[in-house]
Amino acid sequence: MNLKMISKEEKYLDEWVMNYRSLGINGQCADYIPALKESNLSDLGVYMINPDGVEIKSGDWEIPFTLQSISKVISFIAACLDRGISYVLERVDVEPTGDAFNSIVRLEMHKPGKPFNPMINAGAITVASLLYGESPEQKLESIYALIEKMVGKRPTLNEKVFQSEWKTANRNRALAYYLKESGFLESEVEVALEVYLKQCSIEVNTKDIALIGLILSQNGYDPIHKRQIFPKQLAKLIKGLMLTCGMYNASGKFAAFVGIPAKSGVSGGIMASVPARYRQELPFQTGCGIGIYGPAIDEYGNSLAGVELLKHIAEVWDFSIF
Numbered sequence: 317m318n319l320k321m322i323s324k325e326e327k328y329l330d331e332w333v334m335n336y337r338s339l340g341i342n343g344q345c346a347d348y349i350p351a352l353k354e355s356n357l358s359d360l361g362v363y364m365i366n367p368d369g370v371e372i373k374s375g376d377w378e379i380p381f382t383l384q385s386i387s388k389v390i391s392f393i394a395a396c397l398d399r400g401i402s403y404v405l406e407r408v409d410v411e412p413t414g415d416a417f418n419s420i421v422r423l424e425m426h427k428p429g430k431p432f433n434p435m436i437n438a439g440a441i442t443v444a445s446l447l448y449g450e451s452p453e454q455k456l457e458s459i460y461a462l463i464e465k466m467v468g469k470r471p472t473l474n475e476k477v478f479q480s481e482w483k484t485a486n487r488n489r490a491l492a493y494y495l496k497e498s499g500f501l502e503s504e505v506e507v508a509l510e511v512y513l514k515q516c517s518i519e520v521n522t523k524d525i526a527l528i529g530l531i532l533s534q535n536g537y538d539p540i541h542k543r544q545i546f547p548k549q550l551a552k553l554i555k556g557l558m559l560t561c562g563m564y565n566a567s568g569k570f571a572a573f574v575g576i577p578a579k580s581g582v583s584g585g586i587m588a589s590v591p592a593r594y595r596q597e598l599p600f601q602t603g604c605g606i607g608i609y610g611p612a613i614d615e616y617g618n619s620l621a622g623v624e625l626l627k628h629i630a631e632v633w634d635f636s637i638f
């Protein structure tokens with residue numbers, strides 16, 4: 317992509333962001349975490365970057381937001397690096413559920429109560445307990461260090477969001493106690509919960525998550541700093557999980573109509589990863605990472621405007637892996 321093309325693609329992005337922004341105005345922010353209620357419904361931003369470091373961006377791409385469930389991708393990679401893939405997969409499965417992200421039902425229905433996948437809360441709380449170390453600080457360090465390697469800066473925590481989540485985490489607490497009782501949680505309940513809720517409260521912007529999406533698209537290789545951050549096998553595993561479980565109980569629709577590995581969070585972020593394609597005339601032919609932010613969410617917990625914007629980009633530039 318040369319500079320002339322970039323400005324052309326960026327103009328398209330500006331137009332699309334303008335068109336889809338209004339979807340958010342009629343939506344709602346996640347209100348079960350009181351601090352998230354304060355977001356501006358009409359915010360919408362996107363940042364895309366290719367392996368040569370060529371970037372295009374539009375709208376409110378610089379607005380900070382909390383990772384929320386996007387952190388589940390990072391904690392899973394960190395736990396696999398700490399413990400090995402097979403150790404982690406003995407404790408968390410890789411099957412989609414079709415249930416809401418915070419559902420408790422399958423832990424009881426399917427014995428012995430192993431969480432179905434690391435992208436739902438039961439799986440992510442279990443993964444948090446598997447991270448290296450005993451204390452929440454030690455466990456979080458695995459996540460912080462991995463983010464720092466991929467994004468190039470030490471992540472910071474949004475303390476207000478964390479406090480807000482901590483006080484209202486009754487369902488997550490119930491999930492954690494259930495997992496403890498069935499033997500899947502490897503730490504104390506309060507330790508796993510603190511790690512999980514703090515990882516959700518890490519502050520990022522669309523560029524940060526686009527960089528992580530780019531590394532995923534290159535199978536764990538950071539093409540900008542030219543180093544392998546995590547093994548290819550792990551990148552393929554997590555992308556499979558993102559495709560089948562990353563957009564919660566709308567993952568099937570997203571795979572069918574958008575067709576790229578992606579992970580959403582209730583604060584309105586979406587991180588997506590596009591592999592290289594063969595058609596040379598298309599933009600981002602060598603693949604890219606995409607970060608999107610639009611805080612109004614739909615009934616599944618995915619960004620309303622963000623999903624539609626991503627669907628449109630993927631259609632026009634032929635991003636689907638199928």
Ligand code: DON
Pocket residue numbers: 383384385386417418437481488513516564580581582583616617618
């Ligand atoms: O577990 C929770 O309630 C949140 N901290 C994370 C949820 C999340 O992002 C799920 N949704 N898309």
